[in-house]
Amino acid sequence: MRSLFDPVQVGDLQLANRIVMAPLTRNRAPDAIPTPLMAEYYAQRASAGLLITEATAISQQGQGYSDVPGLYGTEQLDGWTRVTEAVHDAGGKIVVQLWHVGRVSHNELQPGGGPPVAPSAITARTKTVLIKNGVPTFVDTSAPRALAAEELPGLVHTYQAAARNAVETAGFDGVEIHAANGYLLDQFLKSGSNQRTDDYGGSIENRARLLLEVARAVTGAVGGGCTGIRLSPVTPSNDAYDPNPQPLFKYVVRQLAKLNLAYIHIIEGATGGARELPDRPFDYAALKAAYRTAGGKGAWMVNNDYDKAMAEQAVQDGSADLIAFGKPFIANPDLVRRLRENAPLNTPDKATFYGGGAEGYTDYQVLSE
Ligand code: 8OZ
Numbered sequence: 001m002r003s004l005f006d007p008v009q010v011g012d013l014q015l016a017n018r019i020v021m022a023p024l025t026r027n028r029a030p031d032a033i034p035t036p037l038m039a040e041y042y043a044q045r046a047s048a049g050l051l052i053t054e055a056t057a058i059s060q061q062g063q064g065y066s067d068v069p070g071l072y073g074t075e076q077l078d079g080w081t082r083v084t085e086a087v088h089d090a091g092g093k094i095v096v097q098l099w100h101v102g103r104v105s106h107n108e109l110q111p112g113g114g115p116p117v118a119p120s121a122i123t124a125r126t127k128t129v130l131i132k133n134g135v136p137t138f139v140d141t142s143a144p145r146a147l148a149a150e151e152l153p154g155l156v157h158t159y160q161a162a163a164r165n166a167v168e169t170a171g172f173d174g175v176e177i178h179a180a181n182g183y184l185l186d187q188f189l190k191s192g193s194n195q196r197t198d199d200y201g202g203s204i205e206n207r208a209r210l211l212l213e214v215a216r217a218v219t220g221a222v223g224g225g226c227t228g229i230r231l232s233p234v235t236p237s238n239d240a241y242d243p244n245p246q247p248l249f250k251y252v253v254r255q256l257a258k259l260n261l262a263y264i265h266i267i268e269g270a271t272g273g274a275r276e277l278p279d280r281p282f283d284y285a286a287l288k289a290a291y292r293t294a295g296g297k298g299a300w301m302v303n304n305d306y307d308k309a310m311a312e313q314a315v316q317d318g319s320a321d322l323i324a325f326g327k328p329f330i331a332n333p334d335l336v337r338r339l340r341e342n343a344p345l346n347t348p349d350k351a352t353f354y355g356g357g358a359e360g361y362t363d364y365q366v367l368s369e
Helices: 036-044 074-089 149-169 184-189 209-222 245-259 284-293 308-317 327-331 335-340
Strands: 008-010 013-015 019-021 050-057 094-099 127-132 135-140 174-179 227-231 263-267 299-303 322-325
Touching: 019 335, 036 074, 050 074, 074 094, 074 149, 094 149, 149 174, 149 209, 174 184, 174 209, 184 209, 209 227, 209 245, 227 245, 245 284, 263 284, 284 299, 308 322, 322 327
Parallel strands: 019 050, 019 322, 050 094, 094 174, 174 227, 227 263, 263 299, 299 322
Antiparallel strands: 008 013, 127 135
């Protein structure tokens, strides 16, 4: 019988178990540079089969929040090298999540104070976080400008360069393409944010074009076996909306099946919220079946509010290969052990999720021996 706690091969990655730490934004990287405290935080959680870093901007244009890390300069890469070394020393595996926020940004965070970029000039009805005098402050996102078609090859190249730097320079075991939660690639996918009339808008094929170009460029640079991708078919996060997600995501996973990815990472329902959305039904089993029918062999990773019983059930009945846990990993560095031993879980403190220092970050207690 398949168990959550047994080793598993995922693409090129040999994982100690099927429990994954989901990407979690924590806003503790001033100037986008990962700190020694971040190395300690990730190393504390290295007993997860796989750690996925917090979303990490591939360029300054891709930044949408204060104090989130980047992958685009020497200091940023050096900071991440400290993190990957600490995780490897602790016996863990870590991939970095490649992020471009698109329209979910603010002029203050953009190069030269310009507008954020998007598929179309439609403002997201959402907020971002600026840290003002050390205090996280929610502000409306700025009005974006539509990317010119001529800018898209450069954008694809930026994803590719970030992936290469991540693996070859910073020592990551792989990368996860962030195509979820209403950020740039999800903005292109969904017609609520994409009203382009060129080859990147309109039909499903056109709206998926940028994502697939990025996926091909990234796998071409670092290999499919160490590349994953995160998708959120129906999340309302950051004003994401598509009236017909089932055929859209079926097409996407069928195309991804050709790239021999390590894994597909699916957020079921509303990110960090309800698993079932009455006004946004979605058949995840059909999505997985479409991927397998198209020859996709990557691990199927699922996320959103799983507990141990649900996770074991999903692994045993084959509906998932890997389970990503988010908030439980914030408060339980030894989550794998606690799940294995049915130990109680610490409760995460929301007040310290975004910004700050060690408090609510590296000071959660582990079980004693
Ligand atoms: C919470 C706060 C800021 C960003 C995501 C990168 O939802 C995020 C994020 C989450 O994917």
